[in-house]
Amino acid sequence: MKAMNFESISVELLYILIKVADLKSINKSSEALSLTQPAISKKIVQLENYYGTQLFTRSPRGMELTASGKKFYTNAKKILNDFHDLRISVLDKRISLQEISIGVLDSISAFLYPEFFIDTLSQLREITITNKIYELITPFNNDILDVVLMDSAFRTDLNGDFFEKKLFEEPYFVVYSKENTQVENLTDSSISPYALQKLNVLMYPNYCPIHQRIMNIYQEINIEPPKITEIDYSESIISLVINSPFVSVLPKSLALNKVTHNINKLAMKPLDITFLRSVSLFAKTPEILNVVESKLTNYV
Numbered sequence: 001m002k003a004m005n006f007e008s009i010s011v012e013l014l015y016i017l018i019k020v021a022d023l024k025s026i027n028k029s030s031e032a033l034s035l036t037q038p039a040i041s042k043k044i045v046q047l048e049n050y051y052g053t054q055l056f057t058r059s060p061r062g063m064e065l066t067a068s069g070k071k072f073y074t075n076a077k078k079i080l081n082d083f084h085d086l087r088i089s090v091l092d093k094r095i096s097l098q099e100i101s102i103g104v105l106d107s108i109s110a111f112l113y114p115e116f117f118i119d120t121l122s123q124l125r126e127i128t129i130t131n132k133i134y135e136l137i138t139p140f141n142n143d144i145l146d147v148v149l150m151d152s153a154f155r156t157d158l159n160g161d162f163f164e165k166k167l168f169e170e171p172y173f174v175v176y177s178k179e180n181t182q183v184e185n186l187t188d189s190s191i192s193p194y195a196l197q198k199l200n201v202l203m204y205p206n207y208c209p210i211h212q213r214i215m216n217i218y219q220e221i222n223i224e225p226p227k228i229t230e231i232d233y234s235e236s237i238i239s240l241v242i243n244s245p246f247v248s249v250l251p252k253s254l255a256l257n258k259v260t261h262n263i264n265k266l267a268m269k270p271l272d273i274t275f276l277r278s279v280s281l282f283a284k285t286p287e288i289l290n291v292v293e294s295k296l297t298n299y300v
Contacts, residue, residue: 011079011080011083012043013043013046013047014076014079014080015033015080016029016033016035016040016043016044017044017047017055017069017072017073017076018073018076018077018080019032019033020040020044020056020063021056021063021065021069021073023062024061024062024063024064025062025063026040026041026063044056047072051068051072053066053068054066054068054069055068055069055072056069095287095288095291096291097120097123097124097125097291097295098123098124098125099125100124100125100146100147100288100291100292101124101125101126101127101128101144101145101146101147102124102126102127102128102145102146102147102148102149102292103127103128103129103130103135103136103139103140103145103147103148103149103150104117104127104128104129104130104136104148104149104150105129105130105131105133105136105149105150105151105209106129106130106131107131107210107251107253107254108149108150108279109129109149110257111253111254111256111257112168112253112279113149113296113299115299116295116296116298116299117129120295126145128145131204131207131208131209132207132208133150133151133154133207133208133209133212134207136148136150137150137154137157137158140158140162140282140284141158141159141160143284146283146284146285146288147281147282147283147284147288147289147292148281148282149167149279149280149281149282150209150279150280150282151209151213151277151278151279151280152164152166152278152279152280153213153216153278154209154212155280155282158282161284162282162283162284163282163283163284163285163286163289164280164281164282164283164289165280165281165283165289165293166278166279166280166281167279167280167281167296168278168279169276169277169278169279170251170252170253170276170277170279171251171252171270171271171273171275171276171277172210172214172249172250172251172252172255172270172271172275172276172277173249173250173251173252173255173268173269173270173271174191174196174199174247174248174249174268174269174270174271175238175241175247175248175249175250175255175258175259175266175267175268176241176247176248176266176267176268176269177241177242177243177244177245177265177266177267178264178265178266178267180245180247182198182199182200182245183199183247183267183269184267186269189270190269190270190271190272190273191269191270191271191272192272193217193218193221193223193272193274193275194223196226196249196271197223197224197225197226198226199226199247200227200229200244200245200246200247201226201227201228201229201246201247201248201249202228202229202231202237202240202241202246202247202248203228203229203230203231203237203248203249204230204231204232204234204237205230205232206230210249210250210251210277211228211230213277214228214249214275215228217274217275221274229246238258238262238266241266242262242265242266249271249275251277252270252277255268256268281293281296
């Protein structure tokens with residue numbers, strides 16, 4: 001029995017034999033494999049010389065396997081399937097939630113994926129829920145957090161290698177008191193950047209991603225932003241909006257929640273299409289990204 005020569009036998013040779021047998025043509029196999037016909041013929045001869053037997057015969061129907069060739073074909077397919085399984089097992093780096101630390105904006109965890117975070121709260125290695133964008137960006141950049149869910153626009157603040165999956169987009173709404181005649185008297189179906197300039201806007205301080213995004217949009221469209229009064233407490237903002245001419249700007253999911261809980265006092269109106277919120281999942285590796293994304297899809 002010949003000693004195995006790994007320079008003579010390779011996965012490529014097995015794959016070529018299978019392709020020629022399936023297509024019954026060196027010409028068609030040449031196109032499928034992006035190899036020249038002489039190169040394919042040479043590799044088949046290489047296999048036949050190694051095993052000391054003829055594997056193909058030419059017939060009017062094309063390249064036909066001999067009896068030995070049929071046995072070789074069956075075993076070659078099994079070897080390639082095993083090789084594929086081996087490769088998958090090496091690449092399949094399964095990661096459990098217990099190994100992952102996640103950071104998420106409060107508005108996303110509370111109003112977009114509440115069931116996911118309720119179910120996984122005790123499973124995750126670590127979780128940070130905050131409305132301060134820098135409390136996500138800084139630990140992610142310092143490799144303390146493996147994953148963050150936040151507004152896509154803040155990708156420019158992330159350092160090093162990371163992987164992104166955009167999850168969804170939603171519009172921003174102006175939330176206001178039903179007694180606020182400044183907004184009630186606006187006849188357009190949405191509020192333009194110019195109309196928002198004239199309103200008294202109440203928002204979280206500048207650390208809030210919603211606040212930052214509104215300011216950035218005004219900068220992008222080269223228009224002076226509205227004057228914003230900053231309040232650091234959510235319930236105080238809503239209380240002031242209900243009882244004053246102030247309005248607040250919130251993404252749709254959060255605006256719906258606030259208005260629904262104060263349906264007799266609050267109303268909401270969409271901002272111009274210019275104002276869109278995009279939310280992404282950012283992760284340190286594609287494996288971690290895939291694990292978290294696959295979990296999130298169960299809660300959409």
